[in-house]
Amino acid sequence: MSRRPPGSGRRCGGLPCGGTLAPRSDSPLLAKVAGGDEAGDEVGDAVVFASHYAGMALLNGLRAAYQVPGPGLNPNNDIGVFGIAGGGVSAAVAIEYQPWYAPELPVSATVLEALAVDQRSFIDFADGHLGSGFVLATLVGLESQYPEMRLNEKLNPAGRAMADLFRDSCQVPFYYLTPFLPQNLLFTSGIPPADEPDFQHVNRDNNLGRNNPEGDPALRPRARCWSPHVPPTTR
Numbered sequence: 001m002s003r004r005p006p007g008s009g010r011r012c013g014g015l016p017c018g019g020t021l022a023p024r025s026d027s028p029l030l031a032k033v034a035g036g037d038e039a040g041d042e043v044g045d046a047v048v049f050a051s052h053y054a055g056m057a058l059l060n061g062l063r064a065a066y067q068v069p070g071p072g073l074n075p076n077n078d079i080g081v082f083g084i085a086g087g088g089v090s091a092a093v094a095i096e097y098q099p100w101y102a103p104e105l106p107v108s109a110t111v112l113e114a115l116a117v118d119q120r121s122f123i124d125f126a127d128g129h130l131g132s133g134f135v136l137a138t139l140v141g142l143e144s145q146y147p148e149m150r151l152n153e154k155l156n157p158a159g160r161a162m163a164d165l166f167r168d169s170c171q172v173p174f175y176y177l178t179p180f181l182p183q184n185l186l187f188t189s190g191i192p193p194a195d196e197p198d199f200q201h202v203n204r205d206n207n208l209g210r211n212n213p214e215g216d217p218a219l220r221p222r223a224r225c226w227s228p229h230v231p232p233t234t235r
């Protein structure tokens with residue numbers, strides 16, 4: 001199966017999954033990220049949870065915006081990045097990577113909302129709750145960049161069927177098909193995915209806030225907040 005390059009994007013139901021907004025040339029550039037956006041490829045929206053890939057894809061998308069004829073974007077104007085949930089993951093990594101991966105982009109601020117900062121904590125919290133389907137969706141996205149997870153080998157027939165659906169679908173409505181389902185029921189071992197030994201190094205590698213923390217101009221909510229998918233955190 002061919003892989004699109006990071007930043008190529010995808011479409012959901014005939015509509016864009018989100019993406020870069022290009023206002024008039026004398027205005028700042030705002031990158032609005034929701035769900036898969038620029039990061040999407042053959043694994044659907046879920047690839048956004050593979051944070052390194054997703055962050056670089058977002059920056060590649062911003063670079064591409066300046067190459068499109070017509071808008072006449074001013075490369076000296078500030079760029080703001082706004083990301084929600086999975087889009088917040090790619091936005092968070094993009095702002096961490098920007099100083100060395102895309103130093104020519106004048107990103108001055110990001111606003112991040114309802115994102116999973118710690119992958120294992122998110123998987124453990126969501127498992128069996130309303131957003132239980134996001135557990136398998138996250139694993140599908142991570143496996144696209146970490147094939148050593150051998151996800152299909154660990155899933156039972158029901159789990160493999162669900163994973164195949166997630167690999168080529170958008171978040172709504174498919175990620176909500178299995179509310180409150182304990183995800184260990186989809187695995188032959190019966191081990192909850194948060195405790196699967198083969199997944200732990202992938203979870204650690206995708207935790208946020210490990211790169212360029214001193215130079216990160218991100219704006220994050222500091223009040224305690226709650227989401228049916230993301231564990232409560234104080235930022």
